[in-house]
Amino acid sequence: MASPPSSRPEDRAQDRAGAILTVDLAALSENWRLLKRRVEPACDMGAVVKADAYGLGLEPVAKALSAAGCLTFYVAHLDEGLALRGIVDGRQDLRIIVLHGPNPGTEPDFAAHRLIPVLSTPRQIKAWRAFAARSDLLMESLVQVDTGMNRLGLTEREFAELMADPDGLSGLTPLALMSHLACAETPDHRLNLQQRERFASMLATFRLKYADAKGSLVNSSGIFLGRGFHFDLARPGAALYGVNPTPTAANPMIPVVRLQAKVLQVRRVDAAAPVGYGATFLAPDGAKLATVSMGYADGLLRSWGAAGHAFIDDFKVAVAGRISMDLTTFDVSNVPDSALGPGATINIIGSRQSIDELANQAGTIGYELLAAIGRRYHRRYLPAPASQISRS
Numbered sequence: 001m002a003s004p005p006s007s008r009p010e011d012r013a014q015d016r017a018g019a020i021l022t023v024d025l026a027a028l029s030e031n032w033r034l035l036k037r038r039v040e041p042a043c044d045m046g047a048v049v050k051a052d053a054y055g056l057g058l059e060p061v062a063k064a065l066s067a068a069g070c071l072t073f074y075v076a077h078l079d080e081g082l083a084l085r086g087i088v089d090g091r092q093d094l095r096i097i098v099l100h101g102p103n104p105g106t107e108p109d110f111a112a113h114r115l116i117p118v119l120s121t122p123r124q125i126k127a128w129r130a131f132a133a134r135s136d137l138l139m140e141s142l143v144q145v146d147t148g149m150n151r152l153g154l155t156e157r158e159f160a161e162l163m164a165d166p167d168g169l170s171g172l173t174p175l176a177l178m179s180h181l182a183c184a185e186t187p188d189h190r191l192n193l194q195q196r197e198r199f200a201s202m203l204a205t206f207r208l209k210y211a212d213a214k215g216s217l218v219n220s221s222g223i224f225l226g227r228g229f230h231f232d233l234a235r236p237g238a239a240l241y242g243v244n245p246t247p248t249a250a251n252p253m254i255p256v257v258r259l260q261a262k263v264l265q266v267r268r269v270d271a272a273a274p275v276g277y278g279a280t281f282l283a284p285d286g287a288k289l290a291t292v293s294m295g296y297a298d299g300l301l302r303s304w305g306a307a308g309h310a311f312i313d314d315f316k317v318a319v320a321g322r323i324s325m326d327l328t329t330f331d332v333s334n335v336p337d338s339a340l341g342p343g344a345t346i347n348i349i350g351s352r353q354s355i356d357e358l359a360n361q362a363g364t365i366g367y368e369l370l371a372a373i374g375r376r377y378h379r380r381y382l383p384a385p386a387s388q389i390s391r392s
């Protein structure tokens with residue numbers, strides 16, 4: 001049976017869980033500094049912490065990043081902004097920018113909690129302007145323009161109309177003009193330069209009216225397209241969390257996430273036998289199987305089952321059969337029994353396998369795997385050493 005239970009509450013929680021997610025906050029802080037050095041000194045940088053900081057936990061991630069010197073945070077939804085404002089309560093110097101802007105009628109929530117909206121439609125701009133006029137507040141905002149992705153932001157025509165309207169942004173303080181790159185992780189894609197040129201031209205027009213407005217274009221991958229893309233305020237997310245922002249080259253970032261699943265049961269099949277739902281995998285005579293308490297409810301995509309593998313120490317072990325909601329079985333025939341004793345774990349993400357490799361096996365990207373991370377893991381946060389906590 002398992003090693004004797006320990007008495008520290010933290011260890012007990014780890015004993016109870018079926019799998020352990022380790023988030024290395026020192027590595028996160030180091031990634032922050034690494035990206036910051038690439039954009040300095042001309043360009044400032046914030047951090048994108050939407051979707052619970054890409055699944056890793058908004059509170060510990062935001063606290064570690066602010067300790068590392070981050071002053072601007074981006075979330076997608078108003079509720080995420082409210083949660084973050086609560087977490088960093090007392091740090092009035094921290095800017096929280098809400099990428100999706102206000103839904104109709106929610107403008108007062110932004111003002112009450114000092115959340116800065118990104119305004120992406122004429123309707124959002126109009127509503128925000130009307131609210132600002134009524135409340136007589138200095139209302140910071142960002143304006144988003146579309147430069148080729150056709151997802152969110154004013155079209156070129158809407159932008160031209162806004163610029164031609166003398167009341168277009170009256171009473172508002174636009175901090176920045178913002179746009180988003182569609183193909184930043186593909187450096188040779190011609191849309192990159194097109195979007196940069198459109199953005200530069202719109203920003204020049206914008207500054208005729210709002211001379212102090214900053215330009216914000218790049219996400220993680222955009223930072224690696226070079227200084228010509230940086231403008232004034234970068235918005236990395238995924239790279240901070242260790243996802244490779246340059247998929248066509250080696251990963252310049254430090255891994256932040258480790259994922260280990262505990263082995264629940266090891267069995268040997270005497271004669272060839274099917275494994276899992278649908279009996280899609282036939283374990284050969286004498287095969288050894290290990291089942292872990294982790295499944296698609298924990299974010300292991302079913303599509304990973306087809307070609308997925310993981311590691312026990314240095315032994316590569318393939319997924320055997322379909323991934324269930326709570327359980328996954330591996331073929332561990334190549335692993336000596338000595339490595340499968342009590343306390344054995346299978347490393348899903350770790351030194352032998354990156355999040356990008358895991359995503360590749362599942363036919364997806366690291367972003368989706370992070371966003372899918374489940375709620376049932378025991379989470380360990382490795383702190384940034386005090387000596388690494390910088391200046392601010």
Ligand SMILES: *Cc1c(COP(=O)(O)O)cnc(C)c1O
Nearest residue numbers: 048180219220235236237238239
């Ligand atoms: C999510 C998001 C980002 C961060 O993108 P990464 O690729 O994770 O760095 C930046 N800007 C906008 C508008 C986003 O939606």
